Amino acid sequence: MAQMAEDTRERWLLGLVTLLFFVFLIVPIVVVVMVSFTSATYVSFPIEGVSLRWFYRIVEYEPFANSLWVTLKVAFMSTVIAVMVGVPAALYLVRAKTPATEFLMALLLSPLSMPMIVLGLALLFYFSAIGLGISLMSLIVAHTVVGLPYVVRTVAGVYRSAPPDLEESAVILGATRWQIIRYVVLPQIRPGIFSGAMFSMLVSIDNLPVSFFFGSPSTSTLPVVMLSYLEHQFDPSIAAISTVQMSIALIGLVFIERVYGLKHLGAPA
Amino acid sequence: MSGQNATRQTAGTVPRARAVARPWRLMGFSFMIPSLLLLVAFFIVPLVFVGEMSFREGRLPPPGGGLWQNYERLFFDSFYLGVIGETMLLSVVVTLICILVGYPVAYFMVRHAGGKLYNLIIFLLIAPLLTPIIMRTFGWQVLLARRGLVNEWLQSLDLISKPLALLNSPVAVVLGLVHVLAPFMILSIASVLAGIDRRLEESARMLGAGKGMSFLKITLPLSMDGLGTGAILVFMLANGSFVTLLLLGGGSLQTLPLLIYQQFNTTRDLPFAAAMSNALLLIAFICLFFQLRLIRRKGV
Numbered sequence: 001m002a003q004m005a006e007d008t009r010e011r012w013l014l015g016l017v018t019l020l021f022f023v024f025l026i027v028p029i030v031v032v033v034m035v036s037f038t039s040a041t042y043v044s045f046p047i048e049g050v051s052l053r054w055f056y057r058i059v060e061y062e063p064f065a066n067s068l069w070v071t072l073k074v075a076f077m078s079t080v081i082a083v084m085v086g087v088p089a090a091l092y093l094v095r096a097k098t099p100a101t102e103f104l105m106a107l108l109l110s111p112l113s114m115p116m117i118v119l120g121l122a123l124l125f126y127f128s129a130i131g132l133g134i135s136l137m138s139l140i141v142a143h144t145v146v147g148l149p150y151v152v153r154t155v156a157g158v159y160r161s162a163p164p165d166l167e168e169s170a171v172i173l174g175a176t177r178w179q180i181i182r183y184v185v186l187p188q189i190r191p192g193i194f195s196g197a198m199f200s201m202l203v204s205i206d207n208l209p210v211s212f213f214f215g216s217p218s219t220s221t222l223p224v225v226m227l228s229y230l231e232h233q234f235d236p237s238i239a240a241i242s243t244v245q246m247s248i249a250l251i252g253l254v255f256i257e258r259v260y261g262l263k264h265l266g267a268p269a
Numbered sequence: 270m271s272g273q274n275a276t277r278q279t280a281g282t283v284p285r286a287r288a289v290a291r292p293w294r295l296m297g298f299s300f301m302i303p304s305l306l307l308l309v310a311f312f313i314v315p316l317v318f319v320g321e322m323s324f325r326e327g328r329l330p331p332p333g334g335g336l337w338q339n340y341e342r343l344f345f346d347s348f349y350l351g352v353i354g355e356t357m358l359l360s361v362v363v364t365l366i367c368i369l370v371g372y373p374v375a376y377f378m379v380r381h382a383g384g385k386l387y388n389l390i391i392f393l394l395i396a397p398l399l400t401p402i403i404m405r406t407f408g409w410q411v412l413l414a415r416r417g418l419v420n421e422w423l424q425s426l427d428l429i430s431k432p433l434a435l436l437n438s439p440v441a442v443v444l445g446l447v448h449v450l451a452p453f454m455i456l457s458i459a460s461v462l463a464g465i466d467r468r469l470e471e472s473a474r475m476l477g478a479g480k481g482m483s484f485l486k487i488t489l490p491l492s493m494d495g496l497g498t499g500a501i502l503v504f505m506l507a508n509g510s511f512v513t514l515l516l517l518g519g520g521s522l523q524t525l526p527l528l529i530y531q532q533f534n535t536t537r538d539l540p541f542a543a544a545m546s547n548a549l550l551l552i553a554f555i556c557l558f559f560q561l562r563l564i565r566r567k568g569v
Contacts, residue, residue, distance in 0.1 A: 006480055014377035021374050021451070022393055028408025028448065029400055031418070035411060045411050045418055085303040092300035106561075108304060111312060113557050115509030117526045118319075118546045119312075121533065125322055125543070126315035145312050148304065167295055180295060206401050208512055209526075213533070226403045230516060234410070242404035249399040257392070 029246070036239035043236055054240035064241055067225040074136070074211075074221060075204035078143035079151075079197050085144070086151035087193055091185065093152075094159045105156070112149045116209035119145070124213040139214045139221075146210060147200030154199065158192030159185070195256045202252050205245065316550070323543035339544035349528075353548065356524040359439075360507035363446045367503045368496060370447065371454035375495075378455070379462040394452040402449070406516045409445050410436060413517075437519025445513040450506055454499040461495025462488075497563050505556040509549065525549050 031045055039049035058064045086108070093105050111119065120142070127138040166188075170180045208223040215224050222245065230238055324336050343349045378390045397405070412418050413435040420432040435441055465488065473483040511526035518527070525545055532542035 017373040018377045088300035089304035122315035122319045
């Protein structure tokens with residue numbers, strides 16, 4: 001009996017800590033969403049009235065709209081390349097059993113463990129040296145390097161749990177290599193490709209430390225423009241554009257949850 | 270986690286034997302080539318390039334500066350040494366707070382939250398990871414402002430008489446970083462906690478250990494791997510972060526990423542920025558080394 005009482009007390013105590021933690025986690029985000037609907041000309045909380053004026057402001061303020069377009073273009077293009085390059089690599093690494101596979105997998109995932117500011121600086125130096133300089137193309141390539149590990153990791157995770165028996169049966173039944181990949185492997189790993197691509201895009205959209213080095217009127221992404229805006233002025237338009245950006249990410253997250261399940265994402269890195 | 274690995278390993282030996290008997294392979298090494306080309310051309314070579322750059326002459330060559338001049342400046346100048354120290358200290362503090370805050374949450378989530386609540390917690394942990402980093406920083410700027418919510422609460426509780434200058438202080442930076450990084454810690458600890466055989470704790474209890482004793486002697490040591498993985502990850506991410514420092518620190522803390530940003534933005538001393546970037550990379554490599562050792566140990 002005493003033990004049960006102890007368990008209940010532990011549950012309530014830990015539950016309280018957990019609740020407080022999530023309040024801490026959520027409040028700053030909720031505050032920004034609320035500020036984005038303020039009618040005041042300055043940032044204040046609690047807000048004084050409700051209006052959509054700051055959402056109009058971000059439509060009017062050209063750098064925001066332009067950079068949002070750049071951001072989406074870069075996120076999409078870099079993800080397409082990351083998928084084309086990363087999916088075959090993940091397929092090979094899961095089924096191949098050579099001593100090098102472990103090393104190759106570590107290599108493909110290594111951009112994840114790199115301080116992003118280091119990567120950004122390195123790529124900028126390099127692109128300037130080889131004459132590509134600051135361009136949309138170099139920004140897309142930089143984001144591809146960042147997004148590739150996400151694609152490889154999710155696709156490898158899904159493919160690893162798919163038994164090789166189906167492929168073997170297909171061989172025995174006389175299917176060609178490409179038929180097997182097209183009709184046996186691809187349908188099984190589709191959720192992995194989809195979620196990996198989603199992650200790659202979301203990470204690209206919010207990337208600041210790499211994009212920062214590629215700032216120019218035609219290549220500044222949304223976070224870069226937001227940062228330089230914040231460094232000079234402090235008004236609710238940042239809240240409004242943040243709310244828009246978060247909505248995009250949340251829709252992506254709901255998609256991932258539907259297709260792949262967030263439970264599989266338990267262990268990061 | 271270790272149990273899972275064990276089964277995976279024993280399972281792994283069987284297909285290997287089969288692979289020998291089966292020369293046919295669906296995917297050849299050619300599948301790797303595009304990704305290897307991409308990484309060599311746009312990841313490895315650029316890093317080597319920065320390595321070379323860091324040995325060039327900087328803007329401020331010390332008298333008689335040789336090949337290592339930028340590194341000498343970084344590691345022997347008391348200002349820059351202080352910056353490196355501050356970077357590490359901040360990361361250590363943030364990591365410790367993340368452990369203290371994250372462990373109870375991970376424990377609650379694994380042991381006391383079932384089904385729907387568990388899924389909700391996972392969602393709530395991952396959703397903030399995808400909210401824009403600028404948004405979270407901006408949220409803290411609003412909350413910690415001189416006439417912001419936090420100061421008003423503290424005043425209405427009579428804890429302080431005048432509003433505190435919370436913004437642009439180390440306190441704001443630590444709050445902001447814990448806010449961003451604690452979910453990583455919780456997910457790492459939870460994934461290991463979930464794999465602990467609860468019969469071990471029950472045996473300890475039956476043999477007369479109290480709740481606290483069985484936690485200290487059984488649960489905590491068994492969850493050390495998750496704690497270690499999370500700590501290395503948080504430390505590494507804290508070391509490299511700069512948006513939080515830039516917007517919440519307001520110059521009250523000087524760290525390596527912040528200095529790189531400034532060198533690039535204002536001073537334009539690229540060789541020196543390259544040297545600092547390599548120092549940061551070295552710290553990341555050391556972390557990675559420990560991380561790999563942890564993973565290896567788990568596999569055995």
